[in-house]
Every structure is written in structure tokens, then in C-alpha cells.
Amino acid sequence: MHxxxxxxxxxxxxxxxTACDKxxxxxxxxxxxxxxxxxxxxxxxxSASAQAAFEQPKRIAAPARIVAIGDVHGDLAATRTALRxxxxxDEKDHWIGKDLMVVQTGDEIDRGDADRExxxxxxxxxxxxxxxxxxxxxxNGNHEVMNVQLDLRYVTDGSFKDFEGVPGITTTDPRLAxxxxxxxxxxxxxxxxxxxxxxxxxxxxxxxxxxxxxxxxGISPKHVRYGLDRMNREVSAWMDGSARDLPGLITAEDGPVxxxxxxxxxxxxDCRVLAETLTMLSAKRMVVGHTPQRGGITSxxxxxxxxxxxxxxxxxxxxxxxxxIKGAEVRPIRAEP
Numbered sequence: 001m002h003x004x005x006x007x008x009x010x011x012x013x014x015x016x017x018t019a020c021d022k023x024x025x026x027x028x029x030x031x032x033x034x035x036x037x038x039x040x041x042x043x044x045x046x047s048a049s050a051q052a053a054f055e056q057p058k059r060i061a062a063p064a065r066i067v068a069i070g071d072v073h074g075d076l077a078a079t080r081t082a083l084r085x086x087x088x089x090d091e092k093d094h095w096i097g098k099d100l101m102v103v104q105t106g107d108e109i110d111r112g113d114a115d116r117e118x119x120x121x122x123x124x125x126x127x128x129x130x131x132x133x134x135x136x137x138x139x140n141g142n143h144e145v146m147n148v149q150l151d152l153r154y155v156t157d158g159s160f161k162d163f164e165g166v167p168g169i170t171t172t173d174p175r176l177a178x179x180x181x182x183x184x185x186x187x188x189x190x191x192x193x194x195x196x197x198x199x200x201x202x203x204x205x206x207x208x209x210x211x212x213x214x215x216x217x218g219i220s221p222k223h224v225r226y227g228l229d230r231m232n233r234e235v236s237a238w239m240d241g242s243a244r245d246l247p248g249l250i251t252a253e254d255g256p257v258x259x260x261x262x263x264x265x266x267x268x269x270d271c272r273v274l275a276e277t278l279t280m281l282s283a284k285r286m287v288v289g290h291t292p293q294r295g296g297i298t299s300x301x302x303x304x305x306x307x308x309x310x311x312x313x314x315x316x317x318x319x320x321x322x323x324x325i326k327g328a329e330v331r332p333i334r335a336e337p
Contacts, residue, residue, distance in 0.1 A: 074112020
């Protein structure tokens, strides 16, 4: 397929829409090891010296059909439409995808009123899909991380109220002392070790499925050298309350849930970095969300990156669209009107 590259004007609009989201540093960023050896061609296996410099991440076997869904931001109607467009659920929100794999690249929450319902829906669908021979992989985006950091700037009044009475929350936790009373239930649910933080702790920051890398913002060589599985483990431990700190590599502006390098208007240098990253991971493509693409799903850098945040939530006013991967064939599917 031919890549549909957004104009610079579109890219500027996309960045303006999300510029207010800024990462909150949590700890000193880890210093990455020295760069690996010379670059290989995109998609080639890393050299022996390069392999010695980092640990290859766990790779999930790719099924015959994968459908990726971008940011849904608290919009249950858009979420349902995307899942039905994927062929994943019926009219009662139950799994009908058989051996289909659905990958949701984060930012299920904030900006809409249905955060709790959406997180619960993906958790239930993961169990139903597994029982049917399929899979649902939901990743954490910057907004999931922000909520566990108690950055609740983008939570709606409706979504604050929706967490009142959640089993297992403790609003008297000293860490909530400065949280306004009407926000404490939500904050307690997402506080590290809280019931919804523990749900998010089951998710990763990045997943490698076959020859495709899925992540919310983007992965660069320094993330690969740090260790993708290591990032997943450390973020999970912080969310479930068993580790005190969130790695600084995650909170940095070029961290995997914040990076926009491949999502706005990538130039030759950005595409070179992308190709180097994919080579290190023996992967063909990266699928990212995070930065709204006005007009639908786009690709760049010779289709080595696919940008699937189409702003489908009511907050942004876009139309639901998903990305289908069947072997080497990759194509966007837009929801029927």
C-alpha cells in the first residue's frame, strides 16, 4: 500500500492538540549503555556484537490476523465501534473474534466519562478471547501512567464520580492528603497498589508480536538497549505497589509513552533512527498511537511506522478506524457510517 503522509499543517495541528500533555519526571533517567555496533539494513538480524549489547525482548507469535486500535480516551461508544469494526465483539460486547488478536496501544482513559467501563471491558475481553483461542493485548499509554502518578488533569467530572464505591479503595491513604475530596476515590483507585493500578500493572508498555512492535508513543535504540521487557517489568512493579519508583526513562519526553518522533512529520534522520530500532529488534514495522492523525490512519518512513491514533473519541471528534495486519499485508479499516 502507498503510505498516506500528513502535510506539515496537519502535523502541526496534531501536535497542538496534544501539546498540553507533558510528562512528570519521577526519578533520574537511567543512563543508557554505549551504542551498539554498526547499523544493519532495516529488518535484518542484529550482528553478534549488537546482540551482546542488549537483551532481545519476548516475542509473541503472530496469529493470522491482528487488529490494532489506537487511543479511545474514555469514549465507550467509539471503543465499541472500533472493536466491532475489528470483528472482535457482538452487539452485547462479547468476544466473537475466535483466534483474532486485538492490540490496543494505550490511552483508554481520560477526556471522557467511561474510563472505568473501558478498562473493565478490555480486561473481560482478554479472558473471553483467551478461552476462544484469540488474544487481547492492552498496553499502557501516557494517560495510564499519568493517573498512577496522580496526575488527574484530564479526568472528567463523570469519570471522577464513576470511581466512588470501587471495592478495595482507601481514601484515607496519606498519599491522598492533598487530593481534593471529590477526586479522592478516583485517585485511590489508581494510586500505586490500588485496584485499578493493579489492573494496569498486568499490561505492558510495549509488545513485540511477530515482526511488529506495538507501543503508545515510540521506541528508539536507547529503549532497546535498556531492555523492553525490563521496562515492562519495572513499570508493572511500580503500578502494583511493589516498587517505589517509576523509571526515569519512562517519564522522559522521549520515553516510550511520550515519544512523537515518528508521529508528526518525521524527516530522514527520524526514519533512520526508526530503521535502526527495527533492525535491532528484527522487526519490520512499528505501530504507535499518542498523536492524533486528522483524516485517518497514516504511515511514514516507507510504511515502517503506522500511526493509529485517529482521535476517535468524542473529545477529538474523529471517526473510529483500526489497523489490520495479515502477514505482510497491512491496511486501515474505517468503521461504516
